[in-house]
Amino acid sequence: MQHPDEPVPPGGSGLVRVRLDVAYDGTALHGWARQPGQRTVQGDLEQALSMVLRVPVDLTVAGRTDAGVHATGQVAHCDLPQGVWDEHGPRLVRRLRGVLSPDIAVPSVAEAPPDFDARFSALGRHYVYRLTDDPAGPPPLRRADTVGWPRPVDAGAMAEAAGLLLGEHDFAAFCRRREGATTIRTLLALDVARDGGLVTVYASADAFCHSMVRSLVGALTAVGEGRRPPEWPAALLSRTERSSDVPVVPAGGLTLVRVDYPVDDELAARALVTRARRDASPA
Amino acid sequence: MQHPDEPVPPGGSGLVRVRLDVAYDGTALHGWARQPGQRTVQGDLEQALSMVLRVPVDLTVAGRTDAGVHATGQVAHCDLPQGVWDEHGPRLVRRLRGVLSPDIAVPSVAEAPPDFDARFSALGRHYVYRLTDDPAGPPPLRRADTVGWPRPVDAGAMAEAAGLLLGEHDFAAFCRRREGATTIRTLLALDVARDGGLVTVYASADAFCHSMVRSLVGALTAVGEGRRPPEWPAALLSRTERSSDVPVVPAGGLTLVRVDYPVDDELAARALVTRARRDASPA
Numbered sequence: 001m002q003h004p005d006e007p008v009p010p011g012g013s014g015l016v017r018v019r020l021d022v023a024y025d026g027t028a029l030h031g032w033a034r035q036p037g038q039r040t041v042q043g044d045l046e047q048a049l050s051m052v053l054r055v056p057v058d059l060t061v062a063g064r065t066d067a068g069v070h071a072t073g074q075v076a077h078c079d080l081p082q083g084v085w086d087e088h089g090p091r092l093v094r095r096l097r098g099v100l101s102p103d104i105a106v107p108s109v110a111e112a113p114p115d116f117d118a119r120f121s122a123l124g125r126h127y128v129y130r131l132t133d134d135p136a137g138p139p140p141l142r143r144a145d146t147v148g149w150p151r152p153v154d155a156g157a158m159a160e161a162a163g164l165l166l167g168e169h170d171f172a173a174f175c176r177r178r179e180g181a182t183t184i185r186t187l188l189a190l191d192v193a194r195d196g197g198l199v200t201v202y203a204s205a206d207a208f209c210h211s212m213v214r215s216l217v218g219a220l221t222a223v224g225e226g227r228r229p230p231e232w233p234a235a236l237l238s239r240t241e242r243s244s245d246v247p248v249v250p251a252g253g254l255t256l257v258r259v260d261y262p263v264d265d266e267l268a269a270r271a272l273v274t275r276a277r278r279d280a281s282p283a
Numbered sequence: 284m285q286h287p288d289e290p291v292p293p294g295g296s297g298l299v300r301v302r303l304d305v306a307y308d309g310t311a312l313h314g315w316a317r318q319p320g321q322r323t324v325q326g327d328l329e330q331a332l333s334m335v336l337r338v339p340v341d342l343t344v345a346g347r348t349d350a351g352v353h354a355t356g357q358v359a360h361c362d363l364p365q366g367v368w369d370e371h372g373p374r375l376v377r378r379l380r381g382v383l384s385p386d387i388a389v390p391s392v393a394e395a396p397p398d399f400d401a402r403f404s405a406l407g408r409h410y411v412y413r414l415t416d417d418p419a420g421p422p423p424l425r426r427a428d429t430v431g432w433p434r435p436v437d438a439g440a441m442a443e444a445a446g447l448l449l450g451e452h453d454f455a456a457f458c459r460r461r462e463g464a465t466t467i468r469t470l471l472a473l474d475v476a477r478d479g480g481l482v483t484v485y486a487s488a489d490a491f492c493h494s495m496v497r498s499l500v501g502a503l504t505a506v507g508e509g510r511r512p513p514e515w516p517a518a519l520l521s522r523t524e525r526s527s528d529v530p531v532v533p534a535g536g537l538t539l540v541r542v543d544y545p546v547d548d549e550l551a552a553r554a555l556v557t558r559a560r561r562d563a564s565p566a
Contacts, residue, residue: 023423024423097418103423135377136379139306141306141355
């Protein structure tokens with residue numbers, strides 16, 4: 001299972017699959033995906049890893065977050081030559097800390113089973129969206145991940161609308177279209193909670209298509225402001241393409257908080273299922 | 284009780300005492316107290332209030348925090364002409380939001396009893412200090428108020444040392460000296476809790492003298508690192524001046540989270556007691 005097709009590098013006896021847990025404040029970052037001339041999480045992280053390990057590193061990620069979106073529980077993987085891993089693995093977290101900007105952190109680096117795939121093994125993704133309708137604006141110490149909402153919202157109405165969206169549906173109305181990609185997803189949770197001025201939306205799904213969480217929250221805020229009835233977001237599920245009626249809320253309120261994976265001996269089976277279904281980019 | 288000695292401004296019938304609840308990310312601020320040529324909370328806030336209200340405003344604060352220290356529950360007061368308060372009070376929170384930088388917020392502005400004094404009526408101040416000894420460093424979204432600690436600390440030993448400091452003592456060893464000021468304080472709580480890499484110290488007292496919380500936490504970290512026994516911080520209570528053995532931890536980990544006040548009809552009595560004891564600046 002050591003990827004026998006790969007060339008064996010000097011000093012190693014094959015490749016090790018490595019799982020990285022990643023957290024970032026996305027404010028100053030142009031999203032996950034590497035882009036020339038822009039600071040991105042993938043770009044910074046691959047550069048930091050290559051600098052410390054002195055080999056090129058190519059990361060695969062669970063959730064390709066957009067510009068401005070944050071993460072506390074992002075997951076990525078890469079393959080490293082055995083010799084490199086043996087030499088650097090034990091001190092890698094601390095050494096990355098010394099190289100990365102403080103808006104990106106790697107809380108954990110660990111050897112994973114060869115079948116582990118950060119993207120295709122994932123069973124579910126969990127996001128949190130934070131907005132406040134307090135006229136005083138976001139709490140200063142949480143302003144990076146809390147959006148100030150200019151009008152009061154009814155969190156009860158938002159929760160009612162959210163409940164009608166649960167389950168397996170074609171979320172085309174809430175997705176930025178990608179050629180040939182499916183927009184059928186299973187929405188496992190969409191909870192709305194108020195604590196003082198802070199309204200938090202918890203969203204969980206097997207996977208989200210592009211801009212889906214921010215479109216779902218956008219539809220809920222239209223209900224929360226009383227501009228739409230609670231039945232409206234669910235009624236959009238009959239549409240086959242993105243609806244321009246659905247506002248997309250600002251990126252800064254969104255945080256990827258967790259990615260779920262099966263136990264080790266079910267990783268290969270899960271990846272087979274996901275890859276087979278992947279006319280989409282589950283991220 | 285409307286401060287009869289004050290001149291009555293046109294359009295008003297005396298002065299109203301106003302309580303402001305204030306929150307700030309202290310990272311870019313040179314502390315509470317107004318200073319020429321520096322951004323400070325008092326300076327920014329008085330300027331914002333004067334701009335909105337078109338009268339000069341002079342704030343009195345519960346805790347004069349140092350440069351870099353944060354607050355989620357700071358309290359200040361000022362006196363405003365009745366006519367100005369009547370005209371602007373109801374929309375003041377929202378209007379301040381439009382004028383202040385996002386690192387300062389005023390969650391609440393309310394009329395207070397004439398006897399209310401943000402500084403002298405206060406019964407207790409509550410601070411939180413956050414540090415992490417996780418080799419990955421502070422969580423990116425909480426890096427403003429969490430200090431990365433370079434060595435592992437034993438939170439159990441810190442808690443043991445903390446317990447020995449409770450009660451009324453002369454905290455001279457932990458205070459930056461001010462001429463003629465008492466350093467006798469009642470430490471009501473000093474709790475240490477670990478959650479993963481995060482170590483949080485909760486400190487409550489009737490009042491803290493200058494740099495006291497950061498010196499107490501500094502003494503605890505010396506114990507946490509094993510450089511001093513748990514009995515050491517309490518042994519310093521016998522000293523009559525600041526001990527250079529006590530490290531002062533960085534300002535960025537410290538947040539003023541709450542100030543306690545008595546019920547309204549005990550405000551005057553409390554202020555009398557505090558003023559009588561005030562050879563110190565209780566802040």
